[in-house]
Amino acid sequence: MNPRTIVLVSPHGFCAGVERAVEVAETLLRVYPKPVYCLREIVHNTQIIRDLAGRGLIFVDAVADIPEGSTVLFSAHGVSPAVRAAAEARRLAAIDATCPFVTKVHTEVKRYAAQGYTIFLIGHRAHDEVIGVAGEAPDRVIVVETEAEARAATVPDSARVAVMSQTTLSVDETARVLAVLRERFPRLRTPAESDICYATRNRQQAVRETAHCVDHFIILGARNSSNSNRLVEVALAEGCAATLVTTPAEVSALPLTGVATLGLTAGASTPEYVVTDTIDRLKALGFERLELLEVVKEDLHFALPRELKRE
Numbered sequence: 374m375n376p377r378t379i380v381l382v383s384p385h386g387f388c389a390g391v392e393r394a395v396e397v398a399e400t401l402l403r404v405y406p407k408p409v410y411c412l413r414e415i416v417h418n419t420q421i422i423r424d425l426a427g428r429g430l431i432f433v434d435a436v437a438d439i440p441e442g443s444t445v446l447f448s449a450h451g452v453s454p455a456v457r458a459a460a461e462a463r464r465l466a467a468i469d470a471t472c473p474f475v476t477k478v479h480t481e482v483k484r485y486a487a488q489g490y491t492i493f494l495i496g497h498r499a500h501d502e503v504i505g506v507a508g509e510a511p512d513r514v515i516v517v518e519t520e521a522e523a524r525a526a527t528v529p530d531s532a533r534v535a536v537m538s539q540t541t542l543s544v545d546e547t548a549r550v551l552a553v554l555r556e557r558f559p560r561l562r563t564p565a566e567s568d569i570c571y572a573t574r575n576r577q578q579a580v581r582e583t584a585h586c587v588d589h590f591i592i593l594g595a596r597n598s599s600n601s602n603r604l605v606e607v608a609l610a611e612g613c614a615a616t617l618v619t620t621p622a623e624v625s626a627l628p629l630t631g632v633a634t635l636g637l638t639a640g641a642s643t644p645e646y647v648v649t650d651t652i653d654r655l656k657a658l659g660f661e662r663l664e665l666l667e668v669v670k671e672d673l674h675f676a677l678p679r680e681l682k683r684e
C-alpha cells in the first residue's frame with residue numbers, strides 16, 4: 374500500500390504585501406517608543422495578531438481609541454482619507470503599511486473621480502480594503518459584490534464609468550461580474566492590468582491546477598481572510614473537497630479517513646510556522662510522505678516605508 378501523501382502546493386503563505394506589513398510592525402516595535410497602536414488587524418491572520426499583540430502592539434478599531442500624539446500603524450488593507458484626517462486631527466504619527474497594490478487602486482479611484490466618473494468597485498463591502506478604497510470618493514463609488522448587483526446598478530452618466538476591484542477576489546467570479554458591467558456599459562474604463570494582485574492570482578492558479586490530483590484540500594488561513602476563502606472556493610469549483618483550517622490542531626477533527634493524497638496550501642497572510650506545524654500534525658495522523666509542488670515561482674519583495682528605512 375502506498376503511503377498517504379501530503380502535497381504542499383506553492384506559492385503558499387506570505388505575499389510581498391503581508392511580508393512588508395509584518396516587517397513594518399516588527400520594526401516599529403523594535404525602534405519606536407511604546408505604546409504603538411495598530412488600527413484594525415494589520416493583516417487578517419489570528420496568529421500574527423496574537424504574536425504582535427504579545428510583543429506590545431495595541432490593536433484598536435477606531436482612531437478615537439488612540440491617545441492624542443501617539444504612533445499609529447495603518448494596516449496592509451489601507452484606510453480612507455477620512456481616517457487619515459482623523460489621525461491628523463489627533464496629532465498621531467502615522468506609519469503606513471498599506472500594500473502598494475492597494476495604494477494603486479486608491480490612486481486610480483481618485484483619478485477617475487476627479488474626472489467625473491462613476492466607479493464600480495467589485496468587492497466585499499464589509500472588507501477593510503473596500504471600505505478604505507470606497508472612502509476615496511464615497512459619492513462616486515458603487516460597490517458591486519455580485520452579478521445581480523452589477524445588473525441592477527444605475528449611474529448618472531453611462532459614458533463616464535470605470536471599474537476597479539478588491540485585490541483578493543476570485544479571478545473567475547470577478548470576470549463574471551465584469552462581463553455583466555461591460556455588456557451594460559460598453560464605454561466602461563477598465564484597469565490596464567487586473568487589480569487582483571499577483572499573489573491572489575498565483576495561489577488560485579496553484580490550487581486550480583492541483584485540485585484534480587488530490588482527494589481533499591486543506592487551506593490554512595483565517596476565517597476573515599478574503600484570499601484564503603477564495604482558495605477554498607477554487608478547489609470546490611474544481612470538484613475537490615476543501616476545508617479552511619485556521620489552526621494546526623483543527624486537522625485532527627477533519628474527515629480524512631479514506632484520503633490518500635491531501636493537498637495543502639496557505640493564504641497570503643498565513644505564517645510559515647503554521648504550515649510546518651500542520652504538516653507535523655498530519656504526519657501524526659498517518660500522512661507519512663511529503664511532496665512539494667511549485668506551480669508558480671514568486672520573487673517579489675517591497676521596500677519598507679521611508680520613515681523606517683534606516684532603522
Ligand code: SF4
Nearest residue numbers: 388390391472540570
Ligand atoms: S494579498 Fe496582494 S494586495 Fe493583499 S497584501 Fe498581499 S500582495 Fe498585497
